[in-house]
Amino acid sequence: MILNHVWVAFILLGFASALVQLAQGDLGVFGRVMSGIFDMAKTGFDISLGLVGVMSLWLGVMRIGEQAGVIQLFARALAPFFARLFPEIPRGHPAGGSIVMNLSANMLGLDNAATPLGLKAMRELQELNPRKDTASNAMVTFLVLNTAGITLIPTSVIALRQSIAAEQGLTGFNGADIFLPTLIATFISFTAGLVAVAAWQRINLLCAPVLLFFAGFIGLTGGLYAWLSQYPPTRMAELVGLLGSMAVVSVIVLFVAAGAWRRLNVYEAFVEGAKEGFDVAVRIIPYLIAILVAISVFRSTGGMDALVNLVARGVAALGLDTDFVPALPVGLMKTLSGSGARGLMVDVLKTYGVDSFQGRLASIIQGSTETTFYVLAVYFGSVDIKKTRHALACGLIADAVGLAGAIAVAYLFYR
Numbered sequence: 001m002i003l004n005h006v007w008v009a010f011i012l013l014g015f016a017s018a019l020v021q022l023a024q025g026d027l028g029v030f031g032r033v034m035s036g037i038f039d040m041a042k043t044g045f046d047i048s049l050g051l052v053g054v055m056s057l058w059l060g061v062m063r064i065g066e067q068a069g070v071i072q073l074f075a076r077a078l079a080p081f082f083a084r085l086f087p088e089i090p091r092g093h094p095a096g097g098s099i100v101m102n103l104s105a106n107m108l109g110l111d112n113a114a115t116p117l118g119l120k121a122m123r124e125l126q127e128l129n130p131r132k133d134t135a136s137n138a139m140v141t142f143l144v145l146n147t148a149g150i151t152l153i154p155t156s157v158i159a160l161r162q163s164i165a166a167e168q169g170l171t172g173f174n175g176a177d178i179f180l181p182t183l184i185a186t187f188i189s190f191t192a193g194l195v196a197v198a199a200w201q202r203i204n205l206l207c208a209p210v211l212l213f214f215a216g217f218i219g220l221t222g223g224l225y226a227w228l229s230q231y232p233p234t235r236m237a238e239l240v241g242l243l244g245s246m247a248v249v250s251v252i253v254l255f256v257a258a259g260a261w262r263r264l265n266v267y268e269a270f271v272e273g274a275k276e277g278f279d280v281a282v283r284i285i286p287y288l289i290a291i292l293v294a295i296s297v298f299r300s301t302g303g304m305d306a307l308v309n310l311v312a313r314g315v316a317a318l319g320l321d322t323d324f325v326p327a328l329p330v331g332l333m334k335t336l337s338g339s340g341a342r343g344l345m346v347d348v349l350k351t352y353g354v355d356s357f358q359g360r361l362a363s364i365i366q367g368s369t370e371t372t373f374y375v376l377a378v379y380f381g382s383v384d385i386k387k388t389r390h391a392l393a394c395g396l397i398a399d400a401v402g403l404a405g406a407i408a409v410a411y412l413f414y415r
Contacts, residue, residue, distance in 0.1 A: 007294045014297035036296035044289035056274040063273025068258035080209040088138045095124035106149040126383040134387040143391045147372045148193030148398035151186045154367030165354045178363045181409045185368035189402025196394040291343030324407045327362035331403040361410040
């Protein structure tokens, strides 16, 4: 419903702006609007189809990982940490495994794989819930961590950046150069969400599994940044891209090697999972075209520039750098709609370039924030929860802190 209002507002405000410009003597304004509409419709279609190969590849690899038991091992390794956050879930209850599997899939940037696992977890949590119309503490914690979860590999963002880089004629471009900044930004968002929930529910975070998790992550990322910070921004971006590429390739090799060691028919498992790639890519076509067309109307009539300039003047009045402002709408939209934010990110990448500061920042924001309203509506709606308690407030806190963190991280790495 909220995205519907945003979409209609973009169209109507753009049309009103065009009428004003026409009245001022700009006879070409509607020609620009029409041209932009058709160009963006084609762009949305091309980008969606460009994702078929990458999505098929990753879903095929994930199927190998599932059948080889690697993802289950990953889930068991994280189980002690999550057990501390969900004291209401009895040890060994199926909900615990579904939660870990869902968050693990989110860490790998696999939204389509994570959603079915999340819905399964919600049904299992509902079995433990004494008040069927009201969210339990475990449900709230699960939803907040789901919307603010750590992303190890932002696969869909990397795929989009590679596709658009090819359109822009960039050779040798590495779409994974946002790997480490996105990882750090998601950790900031995750920490904010976790602290908000813990404060609300009085969960003790000062325990060994939680402290070890945070210490390990901070130590790893801190060491990486200390090593990278000795290089100039251009060299740092190259090394971050190398780390991102190595992480992606290493996951693929690990899954394939584990499948071969378990004597699976790895090829058949890959093909079985890859068949879903086309369906996933095709499903986003209407959503991407819809938002890109609305953005085109809003931008071609000057609405987007006016909005960005208004924010930029406010930021400049505070004496701050304004280069991050064009990417800010991505973070604001992501809370409402993943497809809407994806469209805004594509708009930034095409306007400023995938290798620009604004393009990188928009990609980090897209990869490190979540669609809070959508997730809460789908997950709670699946089990008929009417009273969501503090889930939305904690989710929005994580979103706001994560957006600020993404901007700060982008300046650290690329400025």
